[in-house]
Each structure stands twice: as structure tokens, then as C-alpha cells.
Amino acid sequence: MSKIAVIIDSSSAMPVVTRNRYHIFQVNDPIIFGDEVYKESVDIHDLGELVKMMKDKKQIASTSQPAPGDWEEALNLAKASGYDQALLVTLSSGISGTYQTAAAVADSYEGMSDVRAWDSKIAVMGAGMQALMAAAMAEKGKTLDEIMVALEKLRESIVVRFVVNDISHLQRTGRLSRGAALVGGLLNIKPILSMDVQDEGKIGAVGKARKMSGALKEIKETLRQSLAEVDYPVRAIVVDGNDAKLGDKWLKDLQAEYPAVKFERGVLGAFIGVHTGDGAMGVLWAHDWEDLI
Secondary structure (H helix, E strand, O other), rough: OOEEEEEEEEEHHOOHHHHHHHEEEOOOOOEEEEOOEEEEEOOOOOHHHHHHHHHOOOOOOOOOOOOOHHHHHHHHHHHHHOOEEEEEEEOOOOOOHHHHHHHHHHHHHOOOOOEEEEEEEOOOHHHHHHHHHHHHHOOOOHHHHHHHHHHHHHHHOOOOEEOOOHHHHHHHOOOOOOOOOHHHHOOOOEEEEEEEEOOEEEEEEEEEEEHHHHHHHHHHHHHHHHHHOOOOOOOEEEEEEEHHHHHHHHHHHHHOOHHHHEEEEEEEEEHHHHHOOOOOOOOEEEOOOHEEE
16 A cells, blocks of 8 residues: 655644644745745744844845755655655645646656645645645545545635735735735725635735724624535634734634634744734634545
């Protein structure tokens, strides 16, 4: 029986304990300050650390994608660990070229019998939950073909809403693809954003609120509508961008209102934080991946 390795990039912000539990390999995304290149989770461990570095350096960070050699190195490590097939799960091709690079490496890598790349069409633990399901299925002896079919079903069900304190970061890095006129030029506005996970995986503005509490109210309404339309168990993840206290508050609030949903907590890592800025918040939900395996 083939042994399938799952390899992610660090933008999923998957906790180390979770990665270790499912034996998931990771390629670390580059964060750039001028001529200096840092690796997420190696040199910069979280968004709070990034924010401090930007203040100390008086410089705005930018990002790049992992080099082909980074994916090859991870594949070599997986091969040395006894794996003979691999699945590379990346953040959305709608906001990064990471998937295209991973796909090219998957096509050319000759050290395993089958290597494939998967475009999560999202980031953070939206990508992470897809990788977790793939790893859990591999652990149960499922084939790559079976895993890809399940991934299609999971990705199709994902909905995400997030809110940023300052839209300028997404505009500066070119990640806001649509709806800019909805929030552009307005002061004291919390833009509510989504990603079209079932299409190109791009970021668009879908609303606005005056306060984070108002944004949560809008997100709750979208979740309520989603729950009314599905007949499967839902798993949701509340993510915070360097504001754990607010993230915990949102979690408690949502759990009280939607007790049937399986809620978890996550974070926006440093790499994604370059684009969202400090203090962003989000909620994503989908068909509970454990129900799909």
C-alpha cells in the first residue's frame, strides 16, 4: 500500500501539535524586508512578532512564494521518511503563485510514484482543514484519487468572512480583486471581505461595518443563512490577527448562538498578516471534514 505524505505551506498557520499529530510536512513562506528574507515559523513565528519587527525597522514587509527547491526539499524529506506519494496543499492561486510552482514541482518530481498539487482556494486554516482531511484519509489507507474527490466536496462547502482594520494593506499588496469601491476611501470603516473559494479563490469586499461588533453581527447572519441551506454537520474556525482576547470572545459568542456547529480557534499568521494588517478577524466554515472521511 502506498504511503501518502501531505505537505503544506506555512500560510495555513497550522499549529505544530496538529502537524505532528497527522505527520504533515511544511514549507515555510518567505517574508521580505528590503533585501532581507525571513521564513515564516522559523524566523518570524507569529503576527505579533511581525508587527514588532515592522515598528522596529520602520519598514513595511512584503511576501514572496516558496522556491521550487523548497518544495523539492520537503518531498525529499518525505521520501526519506518512507513516503512514496505526496499531496502538496497550497494557499489560493487567486492570491499567490504558490500553487502554480507546487504543481510544476509535482509534475517534474521523479522520486515518488505519484505527486500532486492541490489548490485550496483559501488560506489560513481554510487550507489547513483540507490538509488535515487529506492526512487523516491517508492515515486510513485511502488513495490519492479518493482523497482528491473528498477535497473537492470539502472545498465546495467552504465559506469565509473576515474583517480588517485597514484595507490599505490588501490594496498595497494587490490582493483585493473586487469590491474596492465599496470600502475605498472611507474612514473608520471595517471592511467585510470574502474569498470566492468555489471559483478563483480571490478576495473581494462584500460589506462594511463601523465596529468589529457590527462585523460579527453581519458574519453571524451569513452563517445563519448557510446553516439553513445545508443538511450536513458544519465545522467552523474563528481566527484572530494578533488579538487572542477578541478571538476568544467571538468564539464564545458564536458557540452560544450556534451550539450545533463544531467551533475551533485559529490564527492569522505572519505571512497572511502582511496582507491583512494587524487586528484582522475572521470566521470560516464548511462541511465538517471528519464527516467526509
